[in-house]
Amino acid sequence: xxxxxxxxxxxxxxxIISVLATYAQLDPRFVENxxxxxxxxxxxxxxxxxxxWFNYRHVANVLSIYxxxxxLGIPDSQIILMIADxxxxxxxxxxxxxxxxxxxxxxxxxGDDVEVDYRGYEVTVENFVRLITGRLFPGTPRSKQLLTDxxxxxxxxxxxxxxxxxxxxxxxxxITSQEMADALEQMWQKQRYHEVFFMIDTCQAASMYERxxxxxxxxVGSSMVGEDSLSHHVDPAIGVYIIDRxxxxxxxxxxxxxxxxxxxxxxxxxxxxxxxxxxxVGVRKDLFTxxxxxxxxxxxxxxVRPIKLLEKVTMMDISEIELPKEVEKAVDNEPKKRYYYxxxxxxxxxxVAETKKLETxxxxxxxxxxxxxxx
Amino acid sequence: MRLIFVLYCFLHVKSSTxxxxxxxxxxELLIKPLFSEQVYAHFQFATTWNIDPKNENYHHxxxxxxxxxxxxxxxxxxxxxxxxxxxxxxYETWGYPVVDAAPGAEIWAWFKHNTDNVDTNWKLxxxxxxxxxxxxxxxxxxxNTVSPQFxxxxxxxxxxxxxxxxxYASLPREIVCTENLTPFKKLLPCESKxxxxxxxxxxxxxxxxxxxxxxxLRQICATEACDKLAQELxxxxxxxxxxxxxxxxxxxxKKLFGHGLNGNCPLASRSNIFVDLxxxxxxxxxxxxxxxxVIYSIRGGQEQMFAKYxxxxxxxxxxxxxxxxxxxNVNIPPPLHACQYLTGYGQExxxxxxxxxxxxxxxxxxxLLQNIAWxxxxxLHTLKIVxxxxxxxxxxxxxxxxxxxxEKPYYLEVVLKLPPRSLTKISIDFDYVFLKxxxxxxxxxxxxxxxxxxxxxxLPLAKNYTGLPQDASTITGSFNASRVGYLVQIRTENMVITxxxxxxxxxxxxxxxxxxxxxxxxxxxxxxTTKRLILKKKNRKxxxxxxxxxxxxxxxxxxxxxxxxxxxx
Numbered sequence: 001x002x003x004x005x006x007x008x009x010x011x012x013x014x015x016i017i018s019v020l021a022t023y024a025q026l027d028p029r030f031v032e033n034x035x036x037x038x039x040x041x042x043x044x045x046x047x048x049x050x051x052x053w054f055n056y057r058h059v060a061n062v063l064s065i066y067x068x069x070x071x072l073g074i075p076d077s078q079i080i081l082m083i084a085d086x087x088x089x090x091x092x093x094x095x096x097x098x099x100x101x102x103x104x105x106x107x108x109x110x111g112d113d114v115e116v117d118y119r120g121y122e123v124t125v126e127n128f129v130r131l132i133t134g135r136l137f138p139g140t141p142r143s144k145q146l147l148t149d150x151x152x153x154x155x156x157x158x159x160x161x162x163x164x165x166x167x168x169x170x171x172x173x174x175i176t177s178q179e180m181a182d183a184l185e186q187m188w189q190k191q192r193y194h195e196v197f198f199m200i201d202t203c204q205a206a207s208m209y210e211r212x213x214x215x216x217x218x219x220v221g222s223s224m225v226g227e228d229s230l231s232h233h234v235d236p237a238i239g240v241y242i243i244d245r246x247x248x249x250x251x252x253x254x255x256x257x258x259x260x261x262x263x264x265x266x267x268x269x270x271x272x273x274x275x276x277x278x279x280x281v282g283v284r285k286d287l288f289t290x291x292x293x294x295x296x297x298x299x300x301x302x303x304v305r306p307i308k309l310l311e312k313v314t315m316m317d318i319s320e321i322e323l324p325k326e327v328e329k330a331v332d333n334e335p336k337k338r339y340y341y342x343x344x345x346x347x348x349x350x351x352v353a354e355t356k357k358l359e360t361x362x363x364x365x366x367x368x369x370x371x372x373x374x375x
Numbered sequence: 376m377r378l379i380f381v382l383y384c385f386l387h388v389k390s391s392t393x394x395x396x397x398x399x400x401x402x403e404l405l406i407k408p409l410f411s412e413q414v415y416a417h418f419q420f421a422t423t424w425n426i427d428p429k430n431e432n433y434h435h436x437x438x439x440x441x442x443x444x445x446x447x448x449x450x451x452x453x454x455x456x457x458x459x460x461x462x463x464x465x466y467e468t469w470g471y472p473v474v475d476a477a478p479g480a481e482i483w484a485w486f487k488h489n490t491d492n493v494d495t496n497w498k499l500x501x502x503x504x505x506x507x508x509x510x511x512x513x514x515x516x517x518x519n520t521v522s523p524q525f526x527x528x529x530x531x532x533x534x535x536x537x538x539x540x541x542x543y544a545s546l547p548r549e550i551v552c553t554e555n556l557t558p559f560k561k562l563l564p565c566e567s568k569x570x571x572x573x574x575x576x577x578x579x580x581x582x583x584x585x586x587x588x589x590x591x592l593r594q595i596c597a598t599e600a601c602d603k604l605a606q607e608l609x610x611x612x613x614x615x616x617x618x619x620x621x622x623x624x625x626x627x628x629k630k631l632f633g634h635g636l637n638g639n640c641p642l643a644s645r646s647n648i649f650v651d652l653x654x655x656x657x658x659x660x661x662x663x664x665x666x667x668x669v670i671y672s673i674r675g676g677q678e679q680m681f682a683k684y685x686x687x688x689x690x691x692x693x694x695x696x697x698x699x700x701x702x703x704n705v706n707i708p709p710p711l712h713a714c715q716y717l718t719g720y721g722q723e724x725x726x727x728x729x730x731x732x733x734x735x736x737x738x739x740x741x742x743l744l745q746n747i748a749w750x751x752x753x754x755l756h757t758l759k760i761v762x763x764x765x766x767x768x769x770x771x772x773x774x775x776x777x778x779x780x781x782e783k784p785y786y787l788e789v790v791l792k793l794p795p796r797s798l799t800k801i802s803i804d805f806d807y808v809f810l811k812x813x814x815x816x817x818x819x820x821x822x823x824x825x826x827x828x829x830x831x832x833x834l835p836l837a838k839n840y841t842g843l844p845q846d847a848s849t850i851t852g853s854f855n856a857s858r859v860g861y862l863v864q865i866r867t868e869n870m871v872i873t874x875x876x877x878x879x880x881x882x883x884x885x886x887x888x889x890x891x892x893x894x895x896x897x898x899x900x901x902x903x904t905t906k907r908l909i910l911k912k913k914n915r916k917x918x919x920x921x922x923x924x925x926x927x928x929x930x931x932x933x934x935x936x937x938x939x940x941x942x943x944x
Contacts, residue, residue: 052818088553096581097578115558121514141503143507340532341846351772
């Protein structure tokens with residue numbers, strides 16, 4: 001019992017120690033970022049809004065970006081991945097549990113440890129807007145929440161079918177550019193971001209960011225208003241287009257980036273010139289205060305994490321430690337009781353007999369619990 | 376600072392040494408060649424935690440996964456059973472699996488008897504599981520949840536088995552893929568770094584005829600005398616490989632899982648591989664390497680032989696090579712199996728039929744559970760139970776809960792005595808209903824799923840039975856484990872019905888058509904109604920005046936043309 005009494009004090013003590021310890025061990029670069037008002041953490045919201053097999057390419061698009069941000073250091077807990085349909089385990093997929101970005105099967109963008117947070121019917125406009133504005137229902141698990149703060153750099157990537165001023169979700173509803181702009185404004189007012197990189201690969205993509213009016217947003221779209229975004233190539237084994245042009249070249253660029261590299265957002269914005277993309281890539285810089293050429297790609301695709309590796313590890317010999325004996329005593333004091341398994345199915349002959357008794361009124365006792373030592 | 380750190384380590388080690396004594400983990404793999412065309416691989420990971428259930432602190436675990444511990448504590452959970460399955464278990468040819476699971480996702484939980492609001496906790500549980508296992512469990516709510524009275528009795532030790540603390544729901548549409556396997560592997564103490572879990576490669580697992588991931592949490596006896604309780608977590612993965620997909624009948628770890636086994640999980644107290652040798656009599660095969668031991672098991676009248684391997688800390692790859700002689704396999708179906716299908720045509724009325732086969736020589740007591748979605752309103756008076764096409768059977772007990780649109784599913788539980796060697800058909804009729812416009816999913820024409828029926832029985836013999844006894848948590852515990860009965864819970868096929876689906880482009884078409892009609896009609900009607908026809912007087916100017924006008928017109932026109940030419944120059 002002593003042990004239990006002691007515990008709250010101990011845990012408080014431990015918290016104090018650990019707070020002291022963490023503060024002292026923070027990465028100086030991280031501390032500097034906090035002081036200079038730079039971003040302190042990275043989040044990514046990656047959304048595929050298309051259902052049905054013929055939209056395989058949109059799933060490949062979103063998984064390409066997922067693969068890149070994960071490789072560059074954003075942990076799964078800070079990536080919200082929304083996929084409207086299952087392509088990897090679709091019966092039409094000749095190679096189960098894989099999604100490739102290329103007919104030559106260079107990169108399995110689905111990977112071996114993917115975590116999809118919103119899937120299937122969960123991908124709706126309502127859920128998307130609730131997610132980014134943080135207005136979720138109570139009980140929503142952490143992995144389905146965007147827990148950003150004023151120090152977060154957020155990458156928002158959308159892909160699907162769009163038109164002038166809207167993006168379709170699952171072929172049944174759509175989000176308009178005004179709604180998108182208002183949602184981002186709400187994020188800004190709630191101090192849910194430091195900077196946003198908004199990336200969209202749809203037809204007439206530029207129309208989606210035209211109405212933005214909140215500060216610190218850098219936006220890029222795969223095509224201008226009035227233009228179609230085009231897909232890259234067909235995989236005959238799958239029978240449909242496998243990836244879209246813009247994302248294909250974006251992934252090609254991101255594959256050359258490492259977490260330490262100094263490649264800039266300016267370079268990233270030029271990954272798909274008109275000669276290869278066929279559509280004109282649209283960029284909106286007026287809301288963004290920094291010069292994209294000086295911003296490293298890893299500010300949005302990589303991750304800042306306050307981690308410090310310990311150089312010295314103190315080893316303890318476990319055998320030297322005395323174990324407290326109070327706990328064992330406490331258990332011994334309890335009166336012994338025999339427990340029984342419940343029979344997995346009731347004995348129906350008995351049950352029927354009982355029911356008949358109840359019906360005929362001979363025995364009006366409560367229905368018994370059929371508890372016995374059954375295996 | 377140094378001193379504090381040492382102290383911290385000291386305390387940390389202290390608490391973990393406790394845990395070492397309290398948690399045990401075992402990993403096992405059972406490989407069983409099934410009738411003719413398939414091979415069945417079942418991974419069984421069991422963690423037992425000798426924690427006093429009255430002790431409300433589930434945070435300090437060693438091998439037991441912490442997220443599960445936290446869920447138990449926060450939501451007052453007594454028992455939790457989850458399965459995520461792709462494909463259908465074919466009882467007729469494959470016998471009984473170690474763990475039964477319905478296609479799609481299935482979840483049932485018992486809450487502790489002091490839970491205040493079971494429904495709130497159930498909703499919170501499904502939400503937290505949707506985050507934990509990356510599945511759409513958040514779609515579980517009152518509209519697809521039932522509390523069956525007989526079918527899902529607690530598997531472990533409980534204080535009260537009153538079904539008001541039980542909730543069951545299934546999501547037949549749920550697809551199972553890598554994103555469900557990833558978090559599942561993270562619940563294991565060695566994750567997928569070493570031990571049997573390292574064989575779980577998504578590409579190979581999902582290229583099977585049947586794959587199922589399940590999680591079973593319950594309270595068990597910690598001692599022989601059963602005076603202490605322990606928390607037990609069984610995690611299992613069941614796979615059925617098809618020889619046609621593999622290309623050969625000779626299986627090996629490389630063919631099944633992509634690579635060999637790189638040693639056991641060092642945290643496991645026991646790591647074993649068992650290969651069922653019963654099918655050797657019909658088609659002989661040779662195992663490489665030689666097994667460490669051969670186990671004879673007699674259980675419920677069934678004799679079986681298992682090759683046993685103790686997984687060493689170094690590389691191991693087990694394989695089987697079949698002899699070239701002919702395969703004289705005779706399929707002996709298990710005592711009880713079932714199937715389910717739809718009847719009727721058109722989009723007005725239909726019926727659900729469940730066929731249950733009793734191949735046993737004696738009558739069998741079974742419970743049939745149907746959890747029918749609210750959009751399939753069934754009529755209880757149409758319930759017909761006919762055996763062998765002519766014999767009408769009265770159910771011993773019948774429990775029925777009428778559904779309520781958008782709020783409650785139809786719940787039907789029938790207790791029956793199946794005659795010996797019989798085929799019993801249980802049928803019930805339903806109506807197709809119209810949904811509200813926004814209730815149709817984006818792919819409404821795909822159809823709507825009706826979950827599988829669940830047929831539970833306590834079989835008197837263990838023919839084709841591989842399930843674990845109630846008092847065991849490992850495959851080892853199922854050897855020579857003859858008991859009073861053997862619980863089977865057969866899941867039938869899911870069914871897809873096409874509800875009358877409106878043409879969603881209809882409003883658009885109607886608007887277009889209506890607008891065209893209105894536009895076409897508007898012009899003439901407007902003209903007719905607003906303009907008046909007036910008889911125009913004929914121009915009767917004098918000839919000279921007319922000539923003069925014509926001359927002026929011609930002259931003026933010429934002048935204009937000339938000025939235009941000037942401009943062009």
